[in-house]
Amino acid sequence: MAARQGSLVIVDVDRIKRHGALSVVEGRLLVLLKYIPGLTSAAVANPFLYLIAIGVGVGKLINAHSGGVDGVKYLTFLAPALLSTAAIQNALDEVVFPTLEGFKWNKSFFAINSTPISGRQIANGILIASLVRVTFSVTIYGTIVYLFGGFTSIRGWLAIPTSFAAAAAFGAFIMGIAAWAKNDDSFFMVLGRFVMMPLFLFSGTFYQLSSMPIYLRWIGWLSPLWHTTELGRYLTYGHHISGLMFCVHIGYLVAMFSFGMRFAHRQFEQRLAK
Amino acid sequence: MANQEVLIEAKQLVKRYGDFTAVNGIDFQVRKGESFGFLGPNGAGKSTTMRIIAATLTRTSGEITILGKDPEKFGPEIKAHLGVVPQTDNLDNALTVEENLYIYGRYFGLSKKFIAPKIDELLDFAQLTEKRSVKVETLSGGMKRRLTIARALVSEPEILMLDEPTTGLDPQARHILWDRLFRLKEQGVTLLITTHYMDEAEQLCDRLMVMDKGSIMAEDSPAGLIKNFSTKEVLEVRFGSDRNADVAPQLKEMCERIEVLPDRILMYADDGEVLLHDLGQKGLHPLTSLVRRSSLEDVFLRLTGRTLVD
Numbered sequence: 001m002a003a004r005q006g007s008l009v010i011v012d013v014d015r016i017k018r019h020g021a022l023s024v025v026e027g028r029l030l031v032l033l034k035y036i037p038g039l040t041s042a043a044v045a046n047p048f049l050y051l052i053a054i055g056v057g058v059g060k061l062i063n064a065h066s067g068g069v070d071g072v073k074y075l076t077f078l079a080p081a082l083l084s085t086a087a088i089q090n091a092l093d094e095v096v097f098p099t100l101e102g103f104k105w106n107k108s109f110f111a112i113n114s115t116p117i118s119g120r121q122i123a124n125g126i127l128i129a130s131l132v133r134v135t136f137s138v139t140i141y142g143t144i145v146y147l148f149g150g151f152t153s154i155r156g157w158l159a160i161p162t163s164f165a166a167a168a169a170f171g172a173f174i175m176g177i178a179a180w181a182k183n184d185d186s187f188f189m190v191l192g193r194f195v196m197m198p199l200f201l202f203s204g205t206f207y208q209l210s211s212m213p214i215y216l217r218w219i220g221w222l223s224p225l226w227h228t229t230e231l232g233r234y235l236t237y238g239h240h241i242s243g244l245m246f247c248v249h250i251g252y253l254v255a256m257f258s259f260g261m262r263f264a265h266r267q268f269e270q271r272l273a274k
Numbered sequence: 275m276a277n278q279e280v281l282i283e284a285k286q287l288v289k290r291y292g293d294f295t296a297v298n299g300i301d302f303q304v305r306k307g308e309s310f311g312f313l314g315p316n317g318a319g320k321s322t323t324m325r326i327i328a329a330t331l332t333r334t335s336g337e338i339t340i341l342g343k344d345p346e347k348f349g350p351e352i353k354a355h356l357g358v359v360p361q362t363d364n365l366d367n368a369l370t371v372e373e374n375l376y377i378y379g380r381y382f383g384l385s386k387k388f389i390a391p392k393i394d395e396l397l398d399f400a401q402l403t404e405k406r407s408v409k410v411e412t413l414s415g416g417m418k419r420r421l422t423i424a425r426a427l428v429s430e431p432e433i434l435m436l437d438e439p440t441t442g443l444d445p446q447a448r449h450i451l452w453d454r455l456f457r458l459k460e461q462g463v464t465l466l467i468t469t470h471y472m473d474e475a476e477q478l479c480d481r482l483m484v485m486d487k488g489s490i491m492a493e494d495s496p497a498g499l500i501k502n503f504s505t506k507e508v509l510e511v512r513f514g515s516d517r518n519a520d521v522a523p524q525l526k527e528m529c530e531r532i533e534v535l536p537d538r539i540l541m542y543a544d545d546g547e548v549l550l551h552d553l554g555q556k557g558l559h560p561l562t563s564l565v566r567r568s569s570l571e572d573v574f575l576r577l578t579g580r581t582l583v584d
Contacts, residue, residue: 116350
């Protein structure tokens with residue numbers, strides 16, 4: 001078997017330094033493909049349930065009562081927020097579970113790190129793979145919103161890239177936290193109850209943030225969901241935001257992504273070297 | 275072997291975690307084609323040393339080169355030549371046996387064309403061909419271990435590092451694994467093994483470094499260690515837990531050295547049968563007795579005053 005063992009240099013280190021993260025992506029996608037029926041069902045069922053209950057049900061009441069929100073029908077107003085929420089949720093699933101598994105449950109990151117792939121590349125690969133799933137899910141979500149009549153023009157599809165930005169920024173940050181967390185039980189509890197739920201409810205998802213009392217608006221200001229929802233509404237139906245706020249939204253997402261990746265790189269490299 | 279190229283060289287290697295010194299100024303060399311073992315109890319510093327060699331842990335001080343390179347400066351370059359088998363199997367349980375080999379090859383940047391025939395070779399080597407499409411989580415402990423070793427060979431490494439390769443395996447699985455490692459050794463792969471099993475160290479290693487509390491206690495071939503630090507044979511006697519300590523002073527005068535363990539006394543001599551006969555002549559009749567040849571366990575006991583499983 002191993003007659004050539006050790007006699008050949010078959011590994012191209014420079015190539016791994018350039019493209020190592022893509023091998024990690026390939027590994028994650030190999031796992032994800034095993035769950036494709038479940039992922040597809042969830043990607044289709046979730047928007048259907050939400051759009052029927054909130055977009056159509058609640059929307060009918062609101063449209064009848066006030067003719068919509070922000071000058072458009074309720075589903076159009078809601079669509080960018082729902083897409084961003086779905087994107088964030090998908091990204092979290094794909095960064096939190098693999099990170100906890102890789103460091104704690106079966107320590108597969110240590111196996112990857114014993115090859116020439118660095119901790120930084122593992123983090124990059126996990127995030128990229130999560131964004132592949134995000135793209136898959138929000139494309140299905142967007143298609144269903146379109147079928148429900150949520151996009152009033154071709155611009156409606158621009159909600160997909162904005163939701164992608166939310167997933168990248170928040171996913172990077174949470175991946176760093178997941179790598180830092182030592183206790184995975186309380187991690188899920190804190191993430192679900194004290195992070196995701198308030199963000200979902202207080203980020204101007206179902207109504208404009210300006211309708212909230214001033215002392216609660218800060219939750220939205222901190223939330224990438226609000227920033228991408230605002231951008232999404234601006235791009236899809238012309239919701240008014242100033243040039244300054246446009247820059248603030250973009251700047252906030254870029255800053256969160258940059259900080260999140262730096263934090264995640266540091267956590268991955270420190271934990272692999274312990 | 276002495277003329278072979280030096281692949282790994284450490285000088286005054288130290289690793290500290292706060293006040294705790296895991297590796298305390300050790301020096302060693304490993305040559306190409308050699309099977310080199312780190313023998314010692316848990317906490318001796320074996321795994322820490324292995325991780326420094328594997329370029330996944332930084333040293334506190336001292337020097338180390340692997341294939342002539344410093345692992346802190348050339349981590350990826352060094353890792354490209356290493357196959358690592360960790361203490362605990364870290365296979366991807368969601369994937370099949372075949373997929374685990376495939377993706378590990380991809381982590382080394384290997385092409386699909388290279389990996390495809392390699393998987394067949396490795397499955398054959400690990401006796402897992404029939405388990406090719408089975409999910410890893412359904413494999414037995416021995417099969418997982420063999421798969422982890424096969425995985426480490428996917429990139430045809432220059433050095434194969436095995437951290438406690440047979441811990442937790444039943445005797446049959448251990449022997450199958452030893453057989454596979456022997457084959458690699460015959461093919462000239464440099465093996466680096468940590469173990470706290472003396473039989474494993476004797477079976478697999480050309481040269482051993484006995485470690486305890488981060489330091490090197492001795493270094494030689496298994497036979498050399500036994501020759502230098504023990505007698506040819508050992509007589510194990512039991513007089514009953516209450517009497518062992520009482521008769522110990524008498525026994526001490528009859529042989530080169532004794533070790534009083536909680537349940538038995540070990541008497542070191544070149545001829546155990548003669549010694550047993552002499553005991554009878556003096557009216558000392560143990561409840562049980564056993565004559566055996568000296569082992570690395572005896573060497574470790576001599577060097578540290580403790581058994582390997584303490």
